[in-house]
Amino acid sequence: MSEPTNNQASSKQAWSLQQWLSYLHEIHPNNIELGLERVAAVFQNLELSFNKNTVITVAGTNGKGTTCALVEQVLLAKGKTVGVFSSPHIIDYRERVRIQGDMLPESAHCQAFLKIEQARKNIPLTYFEFGTLAALLLLNESNIEYVLLEVGLGGRLDAVNIVDPDVAVITGIDLDHQDWLGDTKELIAKEKAGIFRPGIPAVIGDPSPPLSLKQAVLDYNVKPKWQGVDFSYQVTNSGFCWQNKTQQFDNLPVPRIPTQNASTALQVIDILGLEVSQQVLTQVFESVSLPGRRQVLQTQPTVMLDVAHNPQATQLLAADLKQMECNRIIAVVAMLEDKDIVASLQPMMKHVDIWLCASLTVPRGGDAQQIVSALNSSATTSLAKKVVDFPDVEQAYSNALDIAQSDDCIIVFGSFFTIAEVLNLNIKS
Incomplete structure (x- = not known):
């Protein structure tokens, strides 16, 4: 041009x-x-x-x-x-x-x-x-x-x-x-x-x-x-x-x-x-608040959004989750393929009870199977924990809402794009 x-x-x-x-x-x-x-x-x-x-x-x-x-x-x-x-x-x-x-x-x-x-x-x-x-x-x-x-x-x-x-x-x-x-x-x-x-x-x-x-x-x-x-x-x-x-x-x-x-x-x-x-x-x-940073969308169950997408950010997020009073932690996660997925998931593994892994349908978007493989290859992920993959964030998030009980916490993280998809869903609804 x-x-x-x-x-x-x-x-x-x-x-x-x-x-x-x-x-x-x-x-x-x-x-x-x-x-x-x-x-x-x-x-x-x-x-x-x-x-x-x-x-x-x-x-x-x-x-x-x-x-x-x-x-x-x-x-x-x-x-x-x-x-x-x-x-x-x-x-x-x-x-x-x-x-x-x-x-x-x-x-x-x-x-x-x-x-x-x-x-x-x-x-x-x-x-x-x-x-x-x-x-x-x-x-x-x-x-x-x-x-x-x-x-x-x-x-x-x-x-x-x-x-x-x-x-x-x-x-x-x-x-x-x-x-x-x-x-x-x-x-x-x-x-x-x-x-x-x-x-x-x-x-x-x-x-x-x-x-x-x-x-x-x-x-x-x-x-x-x-x-x-x-x-x-x-x-x-x-x-x-x-x-x-x-x-x-x-x-x-x-x-x-x-x-x-x-x-x-x-x-x-x-x-x-x-x-x-x-x-x-x-x-x-x-x-003080900022969209996508420890953003709470609702309670009973609690739904929190965070753009954490690298090891330092997820380590800080995991420390905050540890302080939260909830029965189960359900994670909805989707990441870009060029991020360090294994290291980014590691701090969260001992806190999350159910993993709902989604593909990101954007340029450089990672596939859900990359996240599933990272979780399954970690000794920290107990075999008793549920790991499920979805074709997109919308379906993973919808499943999280379906299975969550009032005292559970849903944490959505992994990318700015992941958070944007959930926020857009809430705007439409």
Whole structure:
């Protein structure tokens, strides 16, 4: 496809959001192409600047979205203006940009896409790069104090890294996207540390960071705050407790997001110099949520959705399931074929009583038999446990609802696509 001229770009003024998204998929052969040169050129053409904003960039294998969400909610509770860019979305593309906690109308995204199309001239952009630039444009035009940017993939060469942050956050490091970031945690951590800038505060949420991350802190000369050293948390029968060198909060409600990420977010809030009362935090912890992250759809039986799709995420999910009071745990799981299925299922095996394994009917979607084989090959999976395969998520989820008793828990996990299918089923019903 030939690159558009500005006249051709102008002809797209009446395009719908769906037309734009289809076009973004068509204009570049690759979904991922790491590197900042193309994005930097278009960013310069747009003459964007975030010098008047406080920018918090959040990287990590897991926990980016929930960390951003809690920081966002505290800022809003304090009367601050804030915008968030996150990815991927689950159902609605507009989920990727929030201003003051709300999505923008489709028309705003369409206008932003048009401006990017005009500014890029002959520069090829991937779907993610195009969308990132449009999001940055929307945030820049919103006249907000705080900008939260979630890194899509890696850090150093991710399109988000075109913006210099005032605070850098790394939530956790695990094996994922090895084809792009490296096949060890040390290599992945080095890539994610690319969001660091000399002299800025850096919050490290991983309680067991790779050595390469510790070295990167020295190389970039950032001011680090380490989970478990400079700040820490614990969950007791009385609630969520958190402390650092200067503050302490006891008996907060246990949030509906992973507690490790809540702890990381509180350290970010502390760095921003905001004085937050126990009352404000209590209100935020009671309300903060994000679709597909420990999302409870119903009770009796409990249905919980989580996008966990790699070993670190499922380990945290398994720890939370252990605390839940339910008779049986019924898992509905579907994953992409290029994920580490065996290692991702391992933390869940001793907690799940019934496995309902589904095929994902999307590009790179894994087959249910891959999951069945992974479960059957594990010594942790008792022969007494039920393992069943289904052709799609809809049938697996429907079976879970049919067999679940009121005191059971259904956990749906394995991919953003898995969660999207279940949420779409609930919308239709």
